[in-house]
Amino acid sequence: MICLENNDEMITIFVMGKKHRVPGSLTIMKAMEYTGHQFRRGAGCRGGFCGACATLYRKKGSYKLEGALACQKIVEDGMYIAQIPFSPSEKKTYNLNELKPDAPTILEYYPEVSRCLACNTCTKACPQDIMVMDYVQASLRGDIEQAAKLSFDCLSCGLCAVRCPAEIVPYNVGQLARRLYSKYVVGPTQHVLDRVKEVEEGKYDEEVKELMNMPLDKLKVKYNTRDKVEE
């Protein structure tokens, strides 16, 4: 067993205001666990893919309020930490099959988009370094493709929404834009549709059954000598 503490400088952090001494190399998430906290809310994938651990912090001596994912950010001496495990917002419901990929659709569901002040606070708050303001503006213009592409890496952690002075919930807007883009701008893939039809018509039934019923030794030879397309 290796203990970090032996070769790791201890630092001071404040979790929701409470002072703790923790090893300085830990992420915010692990530092909170080190202090004795067992997560119920505020922890998810622990790998930067789910946005459950959105966190706001101020560094020692700084007036700036910064955002991060607790699982991806290393603690710093004097850091003040508050988790924001949920941002209040209503995701509008819609039937994707009845929509058009344009600005009126976006504005119908999220009219507050037109209140965007172009202050860029959302972009500064994003732990994924996404150009949030740019995709909000793109959706307002009806540039659904740009809105979809710029917002693609969004984890819906909510930090942009809690910081926006115009009270926009950018991640909901991005989600609508992406579904519209895929469904109406990109559309289905022909070779996928073709293969689905072939399967439905039973084209592969016999071949697959033959493999299913093949004696093990023959199946092994078949597998070991199968032709492979190299990358």
Place this chain on the structure above:
Amino acid sequence: MSDYTSGYPEYMHESLKKVAALRPERIGKHFRSMTADEKQQILKDYHPDWKMDQKRELKIGSSKGQLMPHEVANILEAHSIISSKDIDLKKIDYDVDILIIGAGGAGLSAALLAQENGVEPDKILMVTKLRLGDANSKMSQGGIQAADAPEDSPTHHYLDIIGGGHYANKPELVEAMVKDGPDVIKWHEELGVIYDKMPDGTMQLISGGGTSRKRMHSCKDYTGMEITRILMDEFINRGISYLDFTCAVEFIKDDEGQVAGAVLFDLDSDEYMVCRAKSTILATGGFGRLHIQGYETTNHYGATGDGIVMAYRAGANLIHLDSTQYHPTGAAFPEQIVGQLCTEKLRGRGSQPINKEGEQFVYHLETRDVESSAFIRECYGRDNGITTPTGMKGVWLDTPLIDIINGEGTIEREFAAMFRMFKKFGIDIRKEPMLVFPTLHYQNGGVEINVKGETNVKGLYACGEVCGGVHGKNRLMGNSQLDLYVFGRRAGKAAAEWVKTAKIGKLTLKHLDDYEKMLKEEKIKTDRKSPILLPEYRGQKTLEHHLKLL
């Protein structure tokens, strides 16, 4: 001072220079894949599954005698966290047609299909331990397999799966997977999933370990995140009910022996609740957070194996739990992200595994079990690994090759998540390799199901990682993503069908008393309780690393 600019400690620079120096020679050079005999030998010598002292035969229940890791046997040979006396089954808090436990890709697919097959949205209840969509499904990076390319076929896919799974797979489940595959992709596109495509509008497909055709569809390296969030969005659009931060802790049965709902636990109020349901769908995912053999894991915080425990106490059969998947490329450095996934797509795009001398030591696209074994051999059998500051070993994954082979900008475009993660910790994977070591990734076995997603217990359905049989004893990349949607949809459909004629008798938790009796009869004296619901990482446990490798 070293003249080498690097995100790695100075003592690693000599090895890194060798990796860079030999890189030009390695481009385009084919490293031979192992023969069938060589594969068997290296698995036997180095794969964690072959360490027999790390497993034992299960002492109780319908799958008594099956071999499984101690960590899994420990949660099965344990007391329930509730007693039948604690719960008043006359007070029903939720009375629904279908209860779905788990809100990842499998559970969400099941919910959508149940609704499409005639169950009212307010007669479906999904419960999830954490948030909607919090699951391993979301963390899948590299892709999803489906045989829809003209040069590919479900037959090729079948052969790759069954051979990769060491022929232990249930053939009819594999057949269902490969035939449903293209339809799953079609369904995703209808729902608005943005798959990576070529300029001509065809799918951008790549190879994975053990695939004979380019079959991997991806959404950059956020594949699971993109698909899951769209299923979540659609789930909410359809108005299906759900309770988050609510765990299921045990199934409820009726006097006919069928599963008839579950006892729920509210993580906010710490109260138990009773949910009666005509069909119950188990979609709780895997067990990575049990840290089998002390391995770090790629898995979600909630992956504590709760589903197998509940299902087993209710009498469901288990299968293939002796086999566990270790993903070859878990991060070994920096310390903050040790064990986290470095997608197989990195190898699919040409990254090679390299030892401390800068040499490739294994074909880069062997199946995961073989590839992992080769990494372990290189570190611990041949001492050709690189030791990290915390004493762990790893090998290089030469990511700069990706941009050299596929053109500058490929990493930033296709590996946004990986690039971002390593950049945060000071490593530019366009210029320097990653340091990697196998990490606990996937529960190959689990609850046994048939092609409809039915278990051997009436009224109980299961889908996704909690199940076994589909992947045999080794799963190929991109097949768990496919598995979720194939069997999630099938289970949802079958459960909706069963609702039409199902009749629930008197509710009971007698099976928990019976399980207690079995523990006593087998003289299992333990204070262990399960399901464990949340992993324990508090205090010093934050700092522990205890790989039992040698």
